[in-house]
Amino acid sequence: DTGVSQNPRHKITKRGQNVTFRCDPISEHNRLYWYRQTLGQGPEFLTYFQNEAQLEKSRLLSDRFSAERPKGSFSTLEIQRTEQGDSAMYLCASRDSGRAGEQYFGPGTRLTVT
Amino acid sequence: AQSVTQPDIHITVSEGASLELRCNYSYGATPYLFWYVQSPGQGLQLLLKYFSGDTLVQGIKGFEAEFKRSQSSFNLRKPSVHWSDAAEYFCAVGPLSGGGADGLTFGKGTHLIIQP
Numbered sequence: 106d107t108g109v110s111q112n113p114r115h116k117i118t119k120r121g122q123n124v125t126f127r128c129d130p131i132s133e134h135n136r137l138y139w140y141r142q143t144l145g146q147g148p149e150f151l152t153y154f155q156n157e158a159q160l161e162k163s164r165l166l167s168d169r170f171s172a173e174r175p176k177g178s179f180s181t182l183e184i185q186r187t188e189q190g191d192s193a194m195y196l197c198a199s200r201d202s203g204r205a206g207e208q209y210f211g212p213g214t215r216l217t218v219t
Numbered sequence: 220a221q222s223v224t225q226p227d228i229h230i231t232v233s234e235g236a237s238l239e240l241r242c243n244y245s246y247g248a249t250p251y252l253f254w255y256v257q258s259p260g261q262g263l264q265l266l267l268k269y270f271s272g273d274t275l276v277q278g279i280k281g282f283e284a285e286f287k288r289s290q291s292s293f294n295l296r297k298p299s300v301h302w303s304d305a306a307e308y309f310c311a312v313g314p315l316s317g318g319g320a321d322g323l324t325f326g327k328g329t330h331l332i333i334q335p
Contacts, residue, residue, distance in 0.1 A: 109262070138322055147223075147309050147325030148263070161322065196263070208323065210255075210263040 107131075109211035111197050117217045118187055125183045126214045130199030137180050138208060139172055140196040141165065148196050154180060155202065187218045221246040223310050225326035232300050233334045240295040240329050242310030252293040253311040253323065254284055263309065269293065280304070305333045 110129045118124050130137045135156050140148035151170070152162045156177035166172075169187075174180040184191055194215050198208040222245045232238050244250060251270050255263040267278025274286040284295045293310060307330050311323040 136321075140322075145327065147311070147327050148323075150322030150324070153322055163322070198263075207253075207265060207268060209265070212260070212262040 109197055109199055109209055111195075111211040111214050113214060114212065115215050115217075117219060120187055120189060120218055122187055123183065123185045124187060124216060125181050126195055126197075126216075127179060127181050128197030128199075128211060129179045130197070131209055132178075134199035134201050134209070135177070136200050136202050136208075137174055138198040138200075139180070139182050140198065142194040142196055142213070143192075151182075184216075187216075189218045192216055192218045221250070221312055221324050223312050223324055223326035225308075225310055225329050227329045228327070229330045229332065231332040231334055234302055235299050238295075238297045238300045238304070238331070240308050240310075240331070242293045242295065242326060243291050244293065244310070244312045245291065246312055249288075250312045252284075252286060253313070254278065254282070254293075254295045255309045255311060255325075256280075257307045257309065257328075259306075266295070266308075300331075300333055302333045302335070305331055307331070 112127045138153040139151040142148040150163050151166050152172050154174040157174050169185045172182045194213040196213045197211045200208045224243045253268045254266040257263050266282045267276050269276050269286045277283050282297050286293050307328045309328045310326045313323040
C-alpha cells in the first residue's frame with residue numbers, strides 16, 4: 106500500500122495561466138475525491154468519481170475547474186485562467202466503496218497564484 | 220445542509236496532561252463521524268470513525284471519541300498527550316447529501332499546541 110500520491114506538491118503560477126494537478130489513488134480504491142483547503146479552514150469538498158464516472162460536483166467547482174478520471178485510475182484537476190482566490194491546498198482522497206466513508210488522503214498540492 | 224463546528228481554534232496542553240477537543244455537528248440523520256489529524260507537510264490521517272453501535276470508539280495513537288446524539292457532539296479525547304501530538308485536528312461528518320454523494324464536511328479545525 107503506497108498510499109495516495111499527488112503531483113506536483115507545490116505549484117506557483119501567474120494569474121490567468123492554466124494549471125493541472127494529478128492524483129494517483131490507492132490502487133484498489135474505486136472512489137476518488139477532490140477537496141480544497143484554504144488557510145485556517147478545513148477541507149471543502151469539490152467533486153468525486155466512482156471509477157471513471159464523475160458523480161457529484163460542489164457549487165465551489167466553478168466552470169474554470171474540470172476534473173477527469175479517464176480510466177478509473179489516476180485523476181487530474183485542471184484550473185483554467187487562474188485567479189488569486191484559487192490559491193489553496195488541493196487534496197485528493199480515495200476509498201474502497203465497500204468501506205463506508207473511510208477516505209485516505211494524499212499530501213496535497215499547494216497552489217500559489219501570483 | 221450539514222455543518223460541523225469546532226469551537227476551539229487553538230488549544231494549549233502540557234505534555235502528559237489530558238486532552239479533549241470539541242466537535243458539534245448539524246445533520247438530518249445519524250451521521251458518519253470522523254476525526255482526522257494533519258501535521259505540517261502531511262496529508263490528513265484518519266484517527267477514528269463512528270458509524271453505528273458502541274458510542275465510545277477507539278482510534279489510533281491512543282485517541283478515543285464519544286458520540287452523544289442528544290448533544291450532537293463527537294468529542295475527541297486522549298488521557299495523556301505527547302509532544303508529537305501537536306498538529307491540526309479536524310472533525311468531519313458524511314455523507315454530504317442524501318443523493319448518494321459521500322464527500323465529507325469538515326470543521327475549521329483545532330490547532331493543538333503541546334507545552335513541555
